[in-house]
Amino acid sequence: MTVGQRIAQKRKELGLSQEGLGDKLGVSRQAIYKWESDASLPEVEKLVALSRIFSVPVGWLLGEEEHPAGQADGQSAELTEAQIKMVQEIADRYLAAQTARMEQPPQPPARRRWPLIAGGAAALVAAALFLNLFSQLNRVSQDYGNLQSTISNVSSNVNSQIGSITSRVEEILKAQNSLTAxxxxxxxxxDPGAGTASFALEAVPKTYVEGMEAVFLADCGDGPLEFPGVxxxxxxxxxQVTVPLTDSITLSVVFVNGERRETQMLDVFTYLLSDTYPYVSCDGSDLWGSTGKDGVLRNSRYTFITVDEAFTGGPCTKIADIQVGLFRDQKLVARYTPCEQPDSYKGDWExxxxFEGPETITLEPGYTYCxxxxxxxxxxxxxVVHGTPAVYDPEEEFVEYADIAEDYSSDPADWDFTVG
Structure with a gap:
């Protein structure tokens, strides 16, 4: 199996979607897709993270070793960085505790009727304690040194494994991309107006046979489109191909030799559609504040949105119109109109x-506003862009943010813009 097939197998065994695995690793679904389709390999730290999530050695993911059958789920053959830090912390605490305990002065002996004997005994005890102190300090120092040496050896071993993984990544990727030279x-x-994206594609087969043909594929989410190669x-x-503009476009090449068809992925392009939209942010948090038991917003007169047409990954379109309002359960309850910068907003608001709205707005309990x-x-x-939803609580006399922002879509069809 390839690296991508091994990742896909373990992901499915855990019942995770590509998006779910991406969330655990802090990467996009497209990144997981590229790994599983062998278009690219995870970075070294992601390989280590995958090995921990799947409870398999990194070498197994790379196809360099078999998964130990006796290894229990959740166990790892490697000592993690967190475990190394934990060992270090235990060692430090142990040494500090031993030193603190040994630095405590011995309790004075009880007074007896034989002061000379007591004095001699005290001297002998002090000498014994002194020798014992040196002995314990020496032993603790040796133990600590051995522990440090063990930690150093483990760290060296882990670094060696990572270095070996790094050196093999490029070789494995090249081996899997075996169809093209x-x-x-x-x-x-x-072209946002036409809703299209254009690409220049090129592929040289590793083994060319007379009469071979090539077909380029572009999957924009609705199945692959075919384009003959010249x-x-x-x-x-x-x-050169022109395809529908979406946020995930997968490009591949198919080499056709008679009845034989062999496919290799070339690249995946993400967020090309999103990059054509100008950046617009609608916060609305400046409205929320103390409402009192009457539910009347005291800061509802003005609000603002942020527009930055340069804050994207590529050239974006211009804004023709913006309509702003306060919504209750995604239905418009108060419309706001453009205005000059109010006196209450001091400084440079780049x-x-x-926008200006009603003097006051009364919130009703049990509804979500944004x-x-x-x-x-x-x-x-x-x-549609929206701020964080909030709910009015008359008992608390203020609004609280509602953790349902992800339920609100950007599709205008899901919002009612008519004032009821």
């Missing part, structure tokens, strides 16, 4: 656009 997938441009110099197949903006760009595309 070279390839390239270059993003050329996007054979050029150096047995290189190429094509990229801020201000600020939201309907944005329309120059091509007529519309989407």
């Amino acid at each position: 070279s390839y390239n997938a270059e993003f050329l441009s996007s 054979l050029g110099e150096g047995q290189s197949f190429s094509a 990229n801020a656009r201000f 600020m939201a903006a309907l944005v329309t760009d120059e091509y007529g595309r519309q989407w």
Whole structure:
């Protein structure tokens, strides 16, 4: 099995989706997709994290060793960095405790009727304690030194394993990309108005056979589209393709030799669609504050949104219109209109656009409120951005943020913009 197949197998055994595994690792679903399809390999730290999640050695993921059958689930063949720190902390505490205990002065002996004998005994006890102190300090020092040596050896062993993994990553990736001698997938441009993206594709088969053909595939989420490759110099197949603009576009090449078809992924492009939208943020937190038992918002007169048309991964479109309002359960209850920067907002509010609403707004308990903006760009595309939802609690006399923001979509069809 390839590295990607091993990751997919273990993920499915744990009942995780690609998105779920990505959440555990702090990466996107597209990254998991690329790993499992062998388009790329995880970075070294992600390989180590995968080995811990799957309870398998890193070497097993790379196909270099078998998973020990006797190893219990959740156990790891490697000492983790956290475990090393824990050992170090235990050693430090042990040494501190021993030193503190040994530095405590001995209790004075009880007074007896034989002061000379008592004095001699005290001297002997003091001498014994003194010798014992040196003996314990020496033993603790030796134990600590041995522990430090063990930790150093473990760290060296872990570093050696990581170094070995790193050196093999590129070799394994190249071995899995065995169909091409070279390839390239270059993003050329996007056309938000037409909703398309263009790419230049090139692939040179590792073994060319007379009469071989190549077909380039582009999967934009609704199944692959096919584009014939043109054979050029150096047995290189190429094509310029234009495909629907989405946030996940997978490009591949298929080498066709008679009835035989062999496919290799070239690259995955993500967030190309999102990068064409200007950045718009609608916070609305400046509205929330003390309401009193009457539920009247005291700070509802003004609000603002942030617009930054340069805060994207590529050239974005221009904004044609923005409608701002306060929504109750995603239904408009108060519309806000553009205005100049209010006197209450001091200083330079770069990229801020201000809006004015009603003097006061009365909130009702049991409903969820949030600020939201309907944005329309120059091509007529519309989407909704919203702030964090809040709920009015008359007992507390203020609003509390509601942890349901992820339930609100950016689709205008899910929002009611008519004032009831």
